[in-house]
Amino acid sequence: MLMLHCPNCGRDVDETDLHAGGEAHLRREGAEASAEAFEDYLFMRKNPKGVHFERWHHTFGCGKWFHAARDTATLEVFGTYSAQTSEPPKEIIDRIAEKRPNWSWESDT
Amino acid sequence: MRVRETGLRGMISLRGDLSDTVLRTCATDLTGVAFPQAGQAMVGADKGLVWMSPDEILILAPYSDAQQTVDMIQERLKGIHFLATNVSDARSVIAVEGPFVREVLAKLAPVDLHPHAFAPGSFYRSRLGQVAAAFWMRDDENIEVMTFRSTAAYAFGLLAKAAEGGAVGHLVSDDAGDARG
Numbered sequence A: 001m002l003m004l005h006c007p008n009c010g011r012d013v014d015e016t017d018l019h020a021g022g023e024a025h026l027r028r029e030g031a032e033a034s035a036e037a038f039e040d041y042l043f044m045r046k047n048p049k050g051v052h053f054e055r056w057h058h059t060f061g062c063g064k065w066f067h068a069a070r071d072t073a074t075l076e077v078f079g080t081y082s083a084q085t086s087e088p089p090k091e092i093i094d095r096i097a098e099k100r101p102n103w104s105w106e107s108d109t
Numbered sequence B: 001m002r003v004r005e006t007g008l009r010g011m012i013s014l015r016g017d018l019s020d021t022v023l024r025t026c027a028t029d030l031t032g033v034a035f036p037q038a039g040q041a042m043v044g045a046d047k048g049l050v051w052m053s054p055d056e057i058l059i060l061a062p063y064s065d066a067q068q069t070v071d072m073i074q075e076r077l078k079g080i081h082f083l084a085t086n087v088s089d090a091r092s093v094i095a096v097e098g099p100f101v102r103e104v105l106a107k108l109a110p111v112d113l114h115p116h117a118f119a120p121g122s123f124y125r126s127r128l129g130q131v132a133a134a135f136w137m138r139d140d141e142n143i144e145v146m147t148f149r150s151t152a153a154y155a156f157g158l159l160a161k162a163a164e165g166g167a168v169g170h171l172v173s174d175d176a177g178d179a180r181g
């Protein structure tokens, strides 16, 4: 069972109250982009066994989006944070780096 | 235990900046209750304020006053950015009453209903079985459940069955000592 803290309404929420929104921090490619870049933006997604950044929607609750950083293999949640950001806050990155010494945000992106 | 439909209720969705003093004063003047914080429902006899999301509160009022309430909000909030909609016919309210109301809800919703986490004034938006539902506690033996009208019959059936099934016995009242220890 997965529980995530919704930073919008302050509740610890069961996974079944949420909707998974897929990989986080994608950069949108516009009309001027190459076909490869646009395909990458539309279709190509990471599928890591380990640290992953995701978008989640609190569908049955406050109806707002947020971000979550977690480990897909252990279900450990490193933290959740605002949807209004294009990269994870420093404290989340630091927390993951401390727990997963071989991981870094730079090599992840 | 008793499960009953409470009948028509006026509901006005008010969206805007919930920290705005003008908006807050308008809402509290109209209802006579305190402005709710996140996760709270301030519900009086027939009026109330429910915290729905960071930019939405639901105003409860008698059904016959709903449109008039919207008109008053339009007047009072002129000039600030807001949205007030009469949504009275979108949802229904079911009351669950009796000694083990917490357990009736706990059978159906993935929510911590221990008195430490859910007490009179608390408000949750979650689901009952397959459908969205929101609920608040009036007192220790009275929880009101709000669902979309289109799923109210399903929710009523779930609640009635859960009540019929009796208490599970996991939640022990606080005056019997803290049973979680």
Ligand SMILES: [Zn+2]
Binding pocket: A006, A007, A008, A009, A010, A011, A058, A061, A062, A063, A064
């Ligand atoms: Zn939420």
